[in-house]
Amino acid sequence: MARSFDQHVRFSGSFGTVLKMLMVIGFVGLIVFYLSPLSPQPNNLLTEAFLANPYLNGLILGVLGLGIIYFLNQATEVDPAIGWIKRVRNSVDSAHTVVPRAPKIISTAAFVLHESQWPQRPLTPSQKTSILDSLSLRIDERADIGRYITNVLVFLGLLGTFWGLLGTVSGVADVISSLAASGGEGSASDAVAQLITNLKGPLDGMSTAFSSSLFGLGGSLVLGILALFAGQAQNQLYTSLEDWLSLQTNDNANGGPAPEGGSAHYSAAEIDHTLQRLEAAITKLASAQHEGAGAVQQEIRQLGRTLLEGTRGGRS
Template sequence: MKSDTSGSSSANVNLSLFQLITPSMVLCTTGFFVVSFMLRERLNEGFWTAPQLNATIFFIIFWAIYKAFANNYDLYRTLRFLKKVEKAEESSDTDRDSIESLKKSLNSDGAMLNIQNMHGALDNLSVYGHMNFTDNDARLIKSKFGSRMRHERNVVSYLSGILVMMGLIGTFWGLLDAIDDVGEAMAEVSHSFDAPSQSGGGDNLGAFIQKIAAPLEGMGVAFSASLFGLAGSLFLGFLNFFGGHAQNNFVEEVSRWIDLRIPKLNPHLQDKAKGQNVPKSDDLKAWLAGFVYLSTKSNQKMGQIALALSRSNDAMQKSIAQTEKIHDYQKDIFMATERMGARMGAVKDSLQYMSQSVEPSMRLNSSIRDSLVEISGHLSHAKSSNEDLAFQQIDRLSKLTLQMHDVNTTFQVLSQVQANLVSEVQKLRETGQKGDNAAALSNLVWEMNSILDEIRQGNTGTYMSIFPDQETNGSKKRGEPGPDGSAA
């Protein structure tokens, strides 16, 4: 029992209000006001030399005094919060309402310790029955607490520095006014010395002293402001020193208080945690309810993820199917292109055949032209010998002319058919038609070949009907001499 009592008492903060707002601070402040009261008449005279500046200096002094005491009183409020935590640990009053009350007290009294890690330690109080800090929590809390306290102390130091600067400002301000007044006085006195005087130099000397008196009185502005500023800065320096000493002691106590609530640094807490800190049934129910809730949410999220993956898989399958269709379509286009090339080769062969079929007709026309020339020669020869034969030849010539007209007509039809065939070939190339167009092209080629054969046979028959013995006569007449005695 003694060891438990001693262990619990050593883990508490052993400070009071008068150890934070120390007697040294109170005595220093009291002495400042006592001295000010004793010198009130002289201070009053100096104050009214520059009331605006001196009032500002006194305002800064009173504000710094208030700030110094307020900083240490905030430490006392933090001490009250720590006492409440110690009381909750000793009474094992760690239900939810007590924890919420401690959190409210942390927000109001323990503002300098109000960080998230401290809230987590208060939550551990309901589980372990005592404040349980980790190394990281302890380090962060102590660092934040020390930083906040140094910031508040620096405010008092800053105000003390401002007092020194205000005193210097008053000094230079008063000296500047005094120098200006002395210059004006000396200028007036110099004029009075230059002017003639009935009473001699005594009046001039008195006027000079009277002129110099007013600027010298203005020096009070400079020295009064310096006095108030430096005295206030000196007083605040002592006050901040005594207050800082109390603050350092409190920091050491808070650091020890936190370290003793780290389980690995306090064996007493480790032994206590082995058998006395079993979670309550309500805590287990709340934990299980939270676990079930989180599991349900996790299952819902997993279902949404699975649905998204399924939709993504379906989209990929559709994309693969579309890709396969595009591949098949490209394959069909390639095969159609190959078939088109083969058909164009067939069309080329057909055109070559047509050109070969047209060549005999051209040779026939050439022979007809030669025959006409020969007939013309025969007509000229027969005109002189036999008029009847000439009429017969003329008749045959007219028939041959008609035949040539028919041949020309036939060649025009053939040209039109050939143009149509070329147009059909062009259409076949553009539209890429299949087997039915190839059959139509073959029919057209066959029809054109038939027409060419008919033309060739018709020309040959006509020629033979008109000149049945032309070939024999020609063979006979080739050896006969012409009218001019030359061979035909």
């Protein structure tokens, strides 16, 4: 099987994808820097938002960091797979081919290539489909895990929102209760001071609600972009592998061993015997048709005689 076209199938590594992901992370880090006290124009917005509920917001930032590491690893996972494919493609020996151990994401490819005795025999369409289906399944599994991490960030943000709103409602109820208990006693300035003090609880609840929403939804946005880039890297691996396997596949194979030379060979005696059997069958068919036509003609003549005799008898 000609293998000169193998080199035309290009496998793109993850360098470009990882670079774009790092640019996104750097852009987000630049925004955080300018909204922090360390910027040329100090700003306490993010610091105060984080301190509104440091435990929940710390958990959200921890999940965000875990998601960033996961998607970077998901993008770079294609490099070992591409390296394995290139080693297999460049070390093909017509007599002996030792298929090295493949990375987990394309482990099925190594098993199928070994079992099919590739490259001495081309792959069948079912074997090609088996490799691609296995890769697609593993890509989908990794994408599901990434979506789950992103959804966890959204959930934590909403959890903080309802937590903060619950504290706000409780604080407002306490304010109303304290005003009702005071009954207008004391001066107006004392009442205003007491109202301001009592409003601290509801305002803290609102801070928790908005800060957790800020970190949760912002983190999910960042992970969504990283997931898009990581998915593109793995889809490029799938497409390139599909193109390469198409060159190794015999589309006319039905799952059995491929014939030597890629086509069937028959001896001259077998061909002559087949032609003689075909000629005998045609002769027999023609003879049967001739005999059948003679019988029909005989029946027609007999029917004609019967009708003629009946007509004569009627006249007499």
